[in-house]
Amino acid sequence: MTDEHAAFGARRIDVTRLPEDVVELIDALAPGESLVITRKGAPIALLSAAGSPRVNTERAPLVPDVTVVATAMKLSRSARAALSAALGGDYIVLDLHAAPSTADVLLVPPSSPQLIGGLRSMFPNARVVVTEVEDNGLGVSHPGPVRRLLDAGADSYLASTTIPRLAEQLDHDVTRHRELTAGTTPTRIIEPAHHER
Template sequence: MTPPGARHIDVARLPEDVVALIDALGPGESLVVTRDGAPLAEVSRSGDGTGAPRDDAGWAPSVHDVTVVATAMKLSGSARASLSAALGGDYIVLDLHAAPTTADVLLVPPSSPQLIGQLRALFPKARVIVAEIEDDGLGVGYRGPVRRMLDAGADGYLTSTSVPRLARQLDHDVTRHRRLAAGGGTRGAIESSTSAPDLPR
């Protein structure tokens, strides 16, 4: 059984060598289809082919959970494959239009609040993560206001939900800067309202 809206093709219509490759896939393995060396699609087994029990939706139990990342930024096949490879086998990275509405993460470039709201409605279960990225080698450029401010000379960017939290974050940043100046740790430029620890008041 295929999920609602999914396209399918009967295995009898595929070349025998392709069927052999699919049949040879083990648990957690996949077959990457390429065009001119660039990844085009990925095929993985949905079951063990033996009639194993399936859930109510018709899917065989997975060997391990996979985190589905939907990208709302335009990425080439090689850029998406690079991101997927860097994340590892526990993730699958799909274009916004190919991802299921049950995606776990939605990666978006700096956008308007209205667009973020629309994307949130399309992927209600996803963690919406805004990312600014510039990778000249892969032809990816999504520069936003935070990156521009940091490049202009700002040393940090704090997002706080209250003045007391801002004070704790600021103290954390200043303390960390002093440690860095003394030669310890690594620099981090951006703090979210949840990343800085709650320091004693």
């Protein structure tokens, strides 16, 4: 290990502690070549041969610049792959246990505030997104109270922090609904209210 690597806090592992097939891959690296370390197909680290020319360890990222999404819900490998593919090349979707603590987004099913607080401490910089999702084709079922309300006939669910914010959201929701149903909205009949005396 060079002084430059020591200055960057690189940790050491003696090659004799590694499996023989891994040592063979490392020994086969030529200067400037790298070995990508993966977990379940997702890159987690990059190993470069010593003496690599012009490697700037401050600027060379270990993984391409992507948004890392950690999932704190039971998803099969195929479901995570489908989500990652639908998001596109700028995203990588990893299981909670495989994701780094520096993940950008944490997808959480409806949970208790205590669980969300605990997950927040594991991923302090992540944007925590609570989601309810049903995908029978991929065997995913994470329903919650909002989904049950919508299934029962509610048209929208607004989570507002203030009355002015509620007014803004409501106006947007109603206006968008009118735009989407322009020309298809049936005439409404407003009946007088019946008051008991």
